[in-house]
Amino acid sequence: xxxxxxxPYPLSPSPLSSLHVVALAGGVGGARLVDGLAQVMxxxxxxxxxxxxxxxxxxxxxxxxxxxxxxxxxxxxxxxxTGWGRIDETWHALESLATLGGPDWFxxxxxxxxxxxxxxxxxxxxxxxxxxxRDFCNAWEVHLTVLPMSDDLVQTWVYTDExxxxxxxxxxxRRCQPRVSGFSFEGADHAQPAAGVMETLGLAxxxxxxxxxxxxxIDPILAVPGIKSGLGAKFVVAVxxxxxxxxxxxxxxxxxxxxxxxxxxxxxxxxxxxxLNAFVLDQIDASQAAALDDRGIPTLATHTLMTSAxxxxxxxxxxxxxxxxxxxxxxxERRKSI
Amino acid sequence: xxxxxxxPYPLSPSPLSSLHVVALAGGVGGARLVDGLAQVMxxxxxxxxxxxxxxxxxxxxxxxxxxxxxxxxxxxxxxxxTGWGRIDETWHALESLATLGGPDWFxxxxxxxxxxxxxxxxxxxxxxxxxxxRDFCNAWEVHLTVLPMSDDLVQTWVYTDExxxxxxxxxxxRRCQPRVSGFSFEGADHAQPAAGVMETLGLAxxxxxxxxxxxxxIDPILAVPGIKSGLGAKFVVAVxxxxxxxxxxxxxxxxxxxxxxxxxxxxxxxxxxxxLNAFVLDQIDASQAAALDDRGIPTLATHTLMTSAxxxxxxxxxxxxxxxxxxxxxxxERRKSI
Numbered sequence: 001x002x003x004x005x006x007x008p009y010p011l012s013p014s015p016l017s018s019l020h021v022v023a024l025a026g027g028v029g030g031a032r033l034v035d036g037l038a039q040v041m042x043x044x045x046x047x048x049x050x051x052x053x054x055x056x057x058x059x060x061x062x063x064x065x066x067x068x069x070x071x072x073x074x075x076x077x078x079x080x081x082t083g084w085g086r087i088d089e090t091w092h093a094l095e096s097l098a099t100l101g102g103p104d105w106f107x108x109x110x111x112x113x114x115x116x117x118x119x120x121x122x123x124x125x126x127x128x129x130x131x132x133x134r135d136f137c138n139a140w141e142v143h144l145t146v147l148p149m150s151d152d153l154v155q156t157w158v159y160t161d162e163x164x165x166x167x168x169x170x171x172x173x174r175r176c177q178p179r180v181s182g183f184s185f186e187g188a189d190h191a192q193p194a195a196g197v198m199e200t201l202g203l204a205x206x207x208x209x210x211x212x213x214x215x216x217x218i219d220p221i222l223a224v225p226g227i228k229s230g231l232g233a234k235f236v237v238a239v240x241x242x243x244x245x246x247x248x249x250x251x252x253x254x255x256x257x258x259x260x261x262x263x264x265x266x267x268x269x270x271x272x273x274x275x276l277n278a279f280v281l282d283q284i285d286a287s288q289a290a291a292l293d294d295r296g297i298p299t300l301a302t303h304t305l306m307t308s309a310x311x312x313x314x315x316x317x318x319x320x321x322x323x324x325x326x327x328x329x330x331x332x333e334r335r336k337s338i
Numbered sequence: 339x340x341x342x343x344x345x346p347y348p349l350s351p352s353p354l355s356s357l358h359v360v361a362l363a364g365g366v367g368g369a370r371l372v373d374g375l376a377q378v379m380x381x382x383x384x385x386x387x388x389x390x391x392x393x394x395x396x397x398x399x400x401x402x403x404x405x406x407x408x409x410x411x412x413x414x415x416x417x418x419x420t421g422w423g424r425i426d427e428t429w430h431a432l433e434s435l436a437t438l439g440g441p442d443w444f445x446x447x448x449x450x451x452x453x454x455x456x457x458x459x460x461x462x463x464x465x466x467x468x469x470x471x472r473d474f475c476n477a478w479e480v481h482l483t484v485l486p487m488s489d490d491l492v493q494t495w496v497y498t499d500e501x502x503x504x505x506x507x508x509x510x511x512r513r514c515q516p517r518v519s520g521f522s523f524e525g526a527d528h529a530q531p532a533a534g535v536m537e538t539l540g541l542a543x544x545x546x547x548x549x550x551x552x553x554x555x556i557d558p559i560l561a562v563p564g565i566k567s568g569l570g571a572k573f574v575v576a577v578x579x580x581x582x583x584x585x586x587x588x589x590x591x592x593x594x595x596x597x598x599x600x601x602x603x604x605x606x607x608x609x610x611x612x613x614l615n616a617f618v619l620d621q622i623d624a625s626q627a628a629a630l631d632d633r634g635i636p637t638l639a640t641h642t643l644m645t646s647a648x649x650x651x652x653x654x655x656x657x658x659x660x661x662x663x664x665x666x667x668x669x670x671e672r673r674k675s676i
Contacts, residue, residue, distance in 0.1 A: 060455065060462065093455065095449070100453065102456035110434075113431040114430065115434055117398065118397075121440060121441075
């Protein structure tokens with residue numbers, strides 16, 4: 001075609017074209033920022049490490065909600081309405097199961113079930129989740145590297161006033177209604193980072209902690225032995241999932257409040273204090289930036305809500321350029337507390 | 339509505355209204371005759387014992403092809419084009435799995451997958467297949483009793499010139515192409531008849547062996563200890579699945595030929611010689627009736643091809659009325675060979 005569309009974010013000769021980035025991500029918010037990153041830097045230089053603490057066995061299927069949200073988003077067939085599942089989806093299997101009185105509280109679309117059936121089949125053959133995910137990404141033409149945090153089973157438990165609940169039981173079945181008092185990541189102590197995680201971290205120039213839930217999306221990743229200390233030598237920038245004291249989606253703000261902490265971008269920065277070099281928060285929280293700057297955490301205030309594809313690209317570019325600028329100004333060093 | 343449709347097969351005061359019948363069935367042909375039986379006699383007097391030797395675990399799902407074909411047919415949502423699966427079906431899960439390189443040789447529709455997911459879930463909880471099937475039938479408003487032959491695992495193996503193959507591997511994956519030399523029913527020796535099978539057999543006035551494959555649909559049922567001897571005290575009538583030396587569907591005729599037996603209605607009657615009291619064959623095979631009558635097996639020649647719903651009812655009524663007539667003429671006795 002003779003049309004000449006100007007790319008608003010040319011990759012070259014931008015310094016972003018040679019940057020090696022590792023992103024840490026949970027579900028929707030993380031997936032959207034990673035999708036933005038993938039559009040402003042070369043895919044071969046970008047790796048996303050995804051939370052698998054939410055993974056669970058349901059109806060005999062090994063379901064990986066965050067991995068699938070990230071992969072479906074990058075593949076371009078995430079359901080934009082729900083934040084999970086696939087576009088153009090049908091629900092006939094679950095309708096059929098519900099007719100028989102089966103448990104239908106966890107929504108599984110038909111195309112989505114195909115993913116789970118094949119993943120479960122290969123896991124049962126003894127294959128690693130990281131290899132399966134790599135092959136799925138190839139089939140879906142996702143060109144960056146998507147890694148589960150671990151090939152071992154790590155299970156997030158939510159401590160609540162109604163007992164200790166598996167994550168999906170709390171999150172989906174109970175709709176985050178029970179009051180939270182803590183979390184644990186069963187199996188994390190003995191889990192190993194998935195094949196490729198430590199190698200990629202070692203080569204990275206920068207780590208981006210996506211705007212995912214700190215308690216149940218990022219903390220499980222950091223709980224896998226080796227990953228947190230691996231971040232120690234890297235420049236780490238985090239994007240706040242809390243905007244104006246609230247979350248775009250999910251229970252992060254509610255969790256902060258129930259844990260006795262006022263939900264805010266500042267609280268998120270404090271959450272990551274041991275590993276943070278720079279921080280990005282929404283412009284409506286700009287007043288908190290000065291406090292963080294004062295404590296030695298350079299902070300960018302910008303529009304962080306990603307509603308359009310352009311929002312994703314713009315935020316990703318701003319985060320990377322901000323981090324590159326700070327990295328140029330001062331070498332990475334660890335802050336012990338904010 | 340003011341319309342008065344004359345029921346062509348009034349149940350009362352027909353002698354069929356008090357008859358207790360057990361049918362033995364495999365897939366399509368069996369399902370169709372059972373559907374006909376259910377329409378010419380009270381559902382509460384009819385029980386069908388279904389082959390489960392074809393059952394297999396596929397993609398982690400416990401699939402029961404014959405049970406499902408029978409139940410879907412009785413529920414009115416069998417796919418009339420294929421003979422298996424459901425009407426108004428979609429294939430999104432399998433398409434999605436195939437995109438990922440998964441095995442898609444066994445066709446599973448989305449609604450059908452819902453059945454398998456729920457059955458598998460309940461089996462893993464330790465529930466019996468017979469109870470699960472009973473509950474499914476209630477949900478699907480199937481009013482007669484459908485019983486698997488056993489709650490224990492029995493697996494049909496097909497001995498061929500290309501090795502010993504699990505049934506579905508031979509039947510679906512290899513499209514019945516390997517040359518057959520024999521069969522075995524692994525686990526049958528130690529299997530027990532499913533809950534309800536022997537009790538229902540004990541109360542039955544008559545057993546109808548449906549026009550199913552003698553080798554791989556009916557023989558597995560008879561291989562479950564107790565069932566064959568349970569038929570010993572009953573009047574047994576069989577309907578030939580072989581018409582004019584061929585089968586309507588499936589490999590029965592091919593199997594007879596490969597086993598060195600000319601495929602014919604007569605060969606089917608000989609197959610069942612130890613348990614047979616009366617036989618029904620197609621009118622195009624009427625010339626074989628005399629030979630059977632001579633050997634003490636009263637034989638009815640009629641239209642046995644069931645293409646319409648009316649065919650099913652008519653054939654069912656003819657089979658029952660013929661059997662009732664013969665039962666009135668002579669008491670059940672076993673023939674050792676034809």
